[in-house]
Amino acid sequence: MKREILLIALFISVITLLPSCAINPATGTPDLVLMSESAEINMGKELHEKILKSMPIYQDDKLTAYIDSIGQKIVKNSDRPEIKYHFTIIDSPNINAFALPGGYIYINRGLLAFLDSEAQLAAVLAHEIAHVTARHVVRQDTAKKGASTLSIVSIFTTGSMVLGDVTNLMSTAAVKGYGREMELEADGFGAEYLFNSGYDPHAMVETIGILKDQEKFSRYRAKNEGKKTKSYHGLFASHPRNDIRLNEIIAKAGEFPSNIDDSANREAYRQHIDGLVYGINYDAMPKSKPVEKWRYIHKKLGFSILFPAQWTVNKTRQAIVSQPDDKSAEIKLMVSRNVKGIAPGDFLRKAMNVKILQRSESFSQYGLVGHTGIINDEQGNYQRRVAVLYQGSRVYLLDASVLNAQENIDYDQLFLKSIRSFRPERTQSKRKKSKTLHYVKANDRTRIDELAKHMKIGSYAAQQLRLINGLYPRGEPTAGDWIKIVQ
Numbered sequence: 001m002k003r004e005i006l007l008i009a010l011f012i013s014v015i016t017l018l019p020s021c022a023i024n025p026a027t028g029t030p031d032l033v034l035m036s037e038s039a040e041i042n043m044g045k046e047l048h049e050k051i052l053k054s055m056p057i058y059q060d061d062k063l064t065a066y067i068d069s070i071g072q073k074i075v076k077n078s079d080r081p082e083i084k085y086h087f088t089i090i091d092s093p094n095i096n097a098f099a100l101p102g103g104y105i106y107i108n109r110g111l112l113a114f115l116d117s118e119a120q121l122a123a124v125l126a127h128e129i130a131h132v133t134a135r136h137v138v139r140q141d142t143a144k145k146g147a148s149t150l151s152i153v154s155i156f157t158t159g160s161m162v163l164g165d166v167t168n169l170m171s172t173a174a175v176k177g178y179g180r181e182m183e184l185e186a187d188g189f190g191a192e193y194l195f196n197s198g199y200d201p202h203a204m205v206e207t208i209g210i211l212k213d214q215e216k217f218s219r220y221r222a223k224n225e226g227k228k229t230k231s232y233h234g235l236f237a238s239h240p241r242n243d244i245r246l247n248e249i250i251a252k253a254g255e256f257p258s259n260i261d262d263s264a265n266r267e268a269y270r271q272h273i274d275g276l277v278y279g280i281n282y283d284a285m286p287k288s289k290p291v292e293k294w295r296y297i298h299k300k301l302g303f304s305i306l307f308p309a310q311w312t313v314n315k316t317r318q319a320i321v322s323q324p325d326d327k328s329a330e331i332k333l334m335v336s337r338n339v340k341g342i343a344p345g346d347f348l349r350k351a352m353n354v355k356i357l358q359r360s361e362s363f364s365q366y367g368l369v370g371h372t373g374i375i376n377d378e379q380g381n382y383q384r385r386v387a388v389l390y391q392g393s394r395v396y397l398l399d400a401s402v403l404n405a406q407e408n409i410d411y412d413q414l415f416l417k418s419i420r421s422f423r424p425e426r427t428q429s430k431r432k433k434s435k436t437l438h439y440v441k442a443n444d445r446t447r448i449d450e451l452a453k454h455m456k457i458g459s460y461a462a463q464q465l466r467l468i469n470g471l472y473p474r475g476e477p478t479a480g481d482w483i484k485i486v487q
Contacts, residue, residue, distance in 0.1 A: 040135070041083065044102025048086065051106070056091035056284060058109045058277075064089055066272045070118060071105060071125045077196035079133040079189065087125070093279050095214055099128040101137040109281075112273055113437055113468050113484070114210050118265035119194075119203035126190035126197075127204070133189060136182050187246055191253035200256040200263055205246070213472040217463055270482060275436050278486050279457065282432040296320070297425055303391065306421035307331060308414050322418075328404040329411055331418055334397040338390055344371035348388040351397055357386070366423035374412070385415040389422055396422065435486050437468070442477035455486045 035043075058064070064087070071087040085103040090096075093110040100106075105128045107121075115121050131137070191201035215229070222229040256263070277283070291297065296313050297304040298320075307313060307322040311331075314321050320333040339347065345362060348371050349355065357373025364370065372387035387398040400415035435457060448471065452461035466472040468484045477483045 037083075040137075041102035043137075044100045044104045047100050048088075048104045051088075051090075051100075056281070058089035058091040058281075059284070060089070060276075063112075063272055063276070066268075067107065067121070067125070070122050071129070074122060074126050074129055074193045074197050075103075078129055078193050083132075085129070085132070091277075091281055091284055093281075095211065097124050097128055099131040099137075101132065101135070103132055105129060105132070109277060112276060113278055114214060115207065115269070116210070116266065116470055117203065117206075118269040119199045119263060120207045120210070121269060122194055122197065122199045123190065123201075123204040123207045126193040127186050129193060130186035130189035131182075134182070134185055136186070184245060184249065188249040188252070191250045195253040195256065198263060201250045201253040202256070203264065204250060208243070208246075210467075210470060213470075214467055217460075217467060217472060221460060266482075270439055273437060274439055278435045278437045280432075281434050283434045295421070296322070299425070301335065301394070302425055303396065304421075304423060304425045305333065305418060307418055326404070326406070328406050329400070329402050329414075331398060331400045331415065334399070336395045336397060338393050338395050344369055344388050344390055345373075347371075347395060348373070348386060348397075351388065352386050352399070365420060368422070368424070370419075372416075372419060382412065385412055385419070387419045391424060398422070437484055438487055439482050440485055442479055442481045442483050444479040446477050446479070446483070448476060451485060457486050 067089065068087045071085060075081055075085045080103075083103045085105060087105050087107070089112075090106050090108045092108045094108050095111045095114060097105075097107040097111055105125060107124060107128075111124065112121070115124070187204060191204055194201045194203065218229045221227075291304075292306055294309050294311070295304050295306045308324070308331075311322045311324050314323075318334065321330055322333075323330045336351070342350075345357075345360065349357060352375060354375055358376055360371070360373040362369070362371050368389050368391055370387060370389035372385070374382060375384045375386060377383045383401065385398075385400040389396045389398075398415075398419055400411075400418070402411045405411065448465050448469075449462050452465050455461045455465065457464055463472065465485070466475060469475075469477065471477065
């Protein structure tokens with residue numbers, strides 16, 4: 001009984017500490033939220049810093065500035081223009097955009113290739129800005145934390161008002177969507193922001209059509225390849241193509257003047273994404289690490305080994321031999337054919353013509369299996385460190401000997417370091433070049449299937465060209481149209 005009374009008292013004291021029902025800046029209605037605006041912004045900043053460290057950012061200052069300018073225009077006409085917004089292009093070919101609390105908006109490079117105008121870009125940004133203005137992350141988080149008295153008590157007893165698991169947030173609402181009602185709410189506010197910023201709100205419907213075509217193709221491709229379909233989270237996932245509720249919401253934003261022909265700003269958008277990387281950005285991939293100075297690479301056989309520093313390497317018909325200048329020791333590397341059914345240890349004993357190996361041990365490294373041990377002379381003194389490694393149909397034998405021991409040198413450790421450094425090496429293929437998006441004008445002979453033969457963008461080249469040009473599944477361009485190609 002006392003425990004129950006204490007719990008009730010604690011709950012009442014917690015409730016008195018809760019922030020009063022704040023007015024949602026977008027809806028104008030009271031929100032019971034467990035997070036102040038400053039805590040919300042700090043959460044977004046913390047998540048943003050993690051994203052910058054863990055996700056590749058597209059390096060194009062001109063395009064980034066363009067997207068920021070469109071985003072800031074919409075922000076000025078939003079319900080929360082007083083907070084600072086940040087717009088970032090994620091260097092990913094996947095089609096997505098998402099928002100984090102506190103004004104952090106992200107759009108994938110891959111999505112930009114499928115849009116056709118500045119108005120459509122503005123529609124995506126307006127939708128994501130609306131998630132911030134309506135405080136969807138905060139409201140969803142509050143719903144979770146308000147599920148039980150104990151969860152509320154936990155927040156205050158730990159002194160934390162923000163989400164502890166930022167990884168969990170990234171894998172749920174912020175990236176995958178907030179559910180039908182919140183997505184519709186974001187559409188409604190986004191449509192208003194578009195209208196007030198000089199864009200036709202119907203650009204949102206156009207964007208849905210583009211993304212629905214991509215969804216249809218993704219299902220077709222996934223079925224062919226036996227994979228799961230990947231899709232865009234917001235406008236893409238929450239609506240059918242002809243969504244009655246969405247059209248009603250967009251109509252409420254206002255009737256856009258029909259005599260304004262250039263509001264879509266297609267030319268400006270075309271100028272800014274001409275040259276955009278399409279598909280995988282090979283140019284942004286990290287270059288291979290420099291090879292260690294004393295590592296010997298055999299390109300033909302596909303292996304490498306790190307010999308001791310300052311030792312020279314000589315190739316003979318029977319072996320690769322590494323020695324110091326004074327010839328006080330040597331490491332021989334020989335190649336033989338693998339014999340199926342023989343364990344590395346048995347192979348090594350037979351090859352070295354010994355029955356007993358001292359410090360005998362099996363090991364594995366870099367996907368290879370091997371065995372090593374020491375051969376002593378008749379007096380039981382150290383003589384040689386030997387090893388064998390299996391690589392496919394080949395066996396590599398290493399025979400390391402001390403010929404004239406020098407002081408203060410641990411030869412066995414020196415030999416073991418070389419043995420442990422042996423690894424397969426892939427032949428360095430020519431570095432792939434990134435594909436880029438460009439515009440050309442169609443003529444009366446332009447056909448997508450013919451263009452696709454010269455694009456070199458995979459098995460679905462024609463489908464991809466139609467998708468990025470709004471011609472999916474069987475459309476053809478009209479003479480005089482600007483169309484995107486990939487080079």
